[in-house]
Amino acid sequence: MVYEGLLDRYGALLNLPAHTGQVSLLEGNTPLIPLPRLAQELGGGFELYVKFEGLNPTGSFKDRGMTAAISEAAGRGVETVICASTGNTAASAAAYAARAGLRAVVLIPEGKVAAGKLAGAVAYGAQVIQVQGSFDDALALVIEISNRTPIALVNSLNPYRLEGQKTAAFEICDTLQAAPDWLCLPVGNAGNITAYWMGFRQYDALKQTGLPKVLGVQAEGAAPLVLGRPVEKPETVATAIRIGRPARGEQALQAAEESGGRIIAVSDSAILSMQRRLAAEGVWVEPASATGLAGLAAEIQRKRLYGRDQRVVAICTGHGLKDPDIISQTMRAPLRVHASLAALEEVLGSITNT
Numbered sequence: 001m002v003y004e005g006l007l008d009r010y011g012a013l014l015n016l017p018a019h020t021g022q023v024s025l026l027e028g029n030t031p032l033i034p035l036p037r038l039a040q041e042l043g044g045g046f047e048l049y050v051k052f053e054g055l056n057p058t059g060s061f062k063d064r065g066m067t068a069a070i071s072e073a074a075g076r077g078v079e080t081v082i083c084a085s086t087g088n089t090a091a092s093a094a095a096y097a098a099r100a101g102l103r104a105v106v107l108i109p110e111g112k113v114a115a116g117k118l119a120g121a122v123a124y125g126a127q128v129i130q131v132q133g134s135f136d137d138a139l140a141l142v143i144e145i146s147n148r149t150p151i152a153l154v155n156s157l158n159p160y161r162l163e164g165q166k167t168a169a170f171e172i173c174d175t176l177q178a179a180p181d182w183l184c185l186p187v188g189n190a191g192n193i194t195a196y197w198m199g200f201r202q203y204d205a206l207k208q209t210g211l212p213k214v215l216g217v218q219a220e221g222a223a224p225l226v227l228g229r230p231v232e233k234p235e236t237v238a239t240a241i242r243i244g245r246p247a248r249g250e251q252a253l254q255a256a257e258e259s260g261g262r263i264i265a266v267s268d269s270a271i272l273s274m275q276r277r278l279a280a281e282g283v284w285v286e287p288a289s290a291t292g293l294a295g296l297a298a299e300i301q302r303k304r305l306y307g308r309d310q311r312v313v314a315i316c317t318g319h320g321l322k323d324p325d326i327i328s329q330t331m332r333a334p335l336r337v338h339a340s341l342a343a344l345e346e347v348l349g350s351i352t353n354t
């Protein structure tokens with residue numbers, strides 16, 4: 001069977017209006033990569049997989065929701081779409097709008113967007129507007145604009161985004177033939193955790209695939225759902241989850257509670273160290289994407305979660321290429337040698353002897 005994207009594969013299970021078109025870049029269908037070495041290091045005795053969402057067309061899971069939101073908007077005759085974004089939504093909206101022949105306007109918080117994301121939005125031809133404020137300020141503005149004009153909002157407040165994002169839960173169940181025991185993922189604006197929970201519940205009702213416990217993980221400097229109040233000036237290296245007022249915060253808390261899981265926070269250093277650990281196994285993700293696994297490691301260490309005899313799936317939401325600076329900032333300069341065999345042999349000797 002030829003793969004034609006998520007709406008083609010799972011459209012019958014998504015609650016989308018009849019006028020919805022089919023705007024696809026063949027998103028989804030991302031791999032579930034087993035990480036037995038990391039599982040062993042975390043105590044062993046359980047199966048660990050990462051769903052590498054960085055392998056979507058624009059490098060993040062946002063493409064799952066965007067194929068649905070842009071397909072709906074295009075089918076309704078919308079000409080311009082708008083979103084606020086910490087970066088990945090902007091790149092995704094820009095790409096799918098380009099695919100559909102629509103105009104995209106993206107608002108980003110000033111100075112806090114990773115280089116690969118901004119470049120993506122520009123490359124796909126979006127009009128990029130920097131707001132002198134936070135993501136939360138930018139979101140409030142685009143909500144207001146979409147209420148006053150025919151411009152369509154494609155943030156995850158748009159219900160079709162969540163319909164598309166549910167498909168990641170379907171894929172996990174299809175691959176494992178059941179839901180995992182635990183699902184770990186980063187939480188920013190909280191659309192994704194909400195969509196996963198919707199998806200797992202729907203599949204369970206349909207196919208008795210069971211339900212996972214959900215561990216949502218925020219960064220300590222941007223943890224409104226752990227603190228129980230908004231954070232005015234969220235701060236974290238994980239820019240994709242640098243959000244102080246999650247639009248779907250209530251639903252995220254409900255998903256965690258209903259599932260028997262919870263929402264916790266981890267430090268930036270734990271996030272960066274898990275990013276390195278994943279890369280050491282060949283999976284390079286952006287910092288936010290290592291947050292779910294950093295939370296898993298912390299919970300196992302505190303003995304608040306026993307991996308034993310369980311299957312754990314961690315969602316790696318975006319690709320490492322999105323945020324090259326995080327790596328190059330702390331990188332040692334490459335070794336330099338004369339273009340001679342003797343010089344190379346000398347350097348190689350010092351490397352292989354250590």
Ligand SMILES: *Cc1c(COP(=O)(O)O)cnc(C)c1O
Binds near residue numbers: 193240288317318
């Ligand atoms: C958007 C995003 C998140 C957070 O998802 P929410 O739905 O806002 O909770 C996490 N990681 C990456 C890479 C993202 O792009």
